[in-house]
């Protein structure tokens with residue numbers, strides 16, 4: 001079929017690459033959420049504040065986030081090599097891709113968090129304040145639960161974006177499906193490997209998106 | 223219970239400053255239902271939001287139950303606010319929480335134990351008549367039911383004061399009445415001080431003891447509802463009340479009369495409303511009267527009647543009638 005021969009494929013290698021992709025994705029997603037969520041809350045809180053000091057914090061954070069978001073991911077990987085080595089000891093392989101993935105995706109996720117927090121009705125926040133809630137209580141018991149559907153949608157978008165980032169990190173020897181597709185498919189003209197790798201990533205994205213949509217639907221109360 | 227002293231609130235800076243409240247003084251007594259009425263933009267919401275410092279006054283003092291809120295630090299203010307419940311025009315319920323969890327919310331904020339919360343919330347659900355809806359989400363409730371949840375939530379922390387910002391403005395007339403009745407019940411049962419903001423005279427008339435009229439950031443008139451309602455002094459107050467009595471009062475004032483007749487407005491209050499004072503007096507003095515317009519209604523639970531009549535007869539006779547009626551305890555205002 002179209003001159004393709006799938007019989008010679010090394011399924012073992014594809015299996016290993018899939019697993020690597022999942023590892024990168026899992027680890028980077030976890031750290032992205034851990035870093036991005038508080039950052040998003042901080043952006044939201046400081047942007048709303050009337051306090052001059054908080055406004056300054058917002059401006060600085062905002063500029064940093066914008067810079068990180070505007071640098072192409074592939075360049076970010078290269079630029080971050082020293083930092084990556086400092087954090088995880090290596091700059092390649094599954095481990096070496098995680099810091100750039102997180103640093104690339106966390107600001108993106110933080111913006112999504114900030115946006116979904118802005119959607120929360122101010123009246124509800126005020127009601128909580130009128131009941132004597134502290135700022136921390138307002139964040140934990142009102143802001144985040146009320147924004148949950150939006151936050152979950154943001155998580156989905158971020159994780160899907162991370163899938164394509166992991167593929168890009170293949171360019172610099174990151175391992176995983178993207179790496180496989182480029183090494184075999186692109187450099188050695190083994191189209192079959194490329195097709196299977198890409199197919200696997202498409203399925204991955206589909207599954208993630210569907211799971212995310214379901215969660216969002218489950219938690220939507222409006 | 224609540225005392226505002228020289229409260230001023232300005233929004234914005236420089237040339238764009240708007241003064242929402244200008245040096246306003248107000249005293250609200252313990253256990254009363256106090257209404258504040260005013261047109262849109264008069265400063266009503268700003269005023270009530272100053273009472274729990276959701277809005278911090280630019281200057282002035284806000285005393286609640288013997289404490290000046292403006293002098294408290296953050297923690298003190300938070301704990302003080304637990305004693306001041308608030309309900310809102312748009313309910314402001316947590317959309318992600320069930321009715322039960324919404325009512326339990328202030329109790330969880332105060333770290334109350336689980337069993338205690340359960341017992342308390344069940345009591346409140348019973349009080350507002352929402353037992354069967356305990357596991358629903360706000361989106362599944364009607365406006366009136368949402369406001370009941372709001373009321374239960376506000377009462378959960380056993381406040382001494384309940385602030386209501388246009389609590390019935392998003393509801394239809396029947397639902398409004400049922401919510402007002404609930405507020406009245408609560409006021410009587412728990413001796414709760416209620417402050418109520420509205421732009422509807424009907425709301426004031428139904429449940430308030432005293433009322434203040436706010437206009438352009440200042441109180442232009444205040445007093446017992448019977449007083450303010452039946453004898454409004456300020457044009458804005460008259461406007462609100464006339465808006466209710468409608469055109470018929472206007473028409474009555476245009477009724478023809480000459481030197482041998484006078485237009486009077488008679489006000490009956492309390493039990494006198496049901497007495498036949500006017501016809502008795504007229505019979506005795508030989509004066510005729512035509513009723514041009516009349517109302518009989520209630521202010522909270524006090525009945526009142528108001529008649530616009532044309533008295534016909536000798537000037538002396540009319541004078542005598544007016545004096546007699548006044549001495550019987552009616553209020554007479556000669557309109558021409």
Ligand SMILES: Nc1ncnc2c1ncn2[C@@H]1O[C@H](COP(=O)(O)OP(=O)(O)OP(=O)(O)O)[C@@H](O)[C@H]1O
Nearest residue numbers: 233234240242260261262263264265266267268269
């Ligand atoms: N956050 C704000 N920023 C700037 N101006 C404000 C703000 N809130 C209120 N104002 C202004 O203060 C004045 C009083 O507003 P307020 O909301 O207290 O009126 P209101 O009597 O509650 O009106 P309504 O019946 O429409 O709710 C208005 O002129 C309004 O434009």
Ligand SMILES: [Mg+2]
Nearest residue numbers: 266267268388
């Ligand atoms: Mg208002």
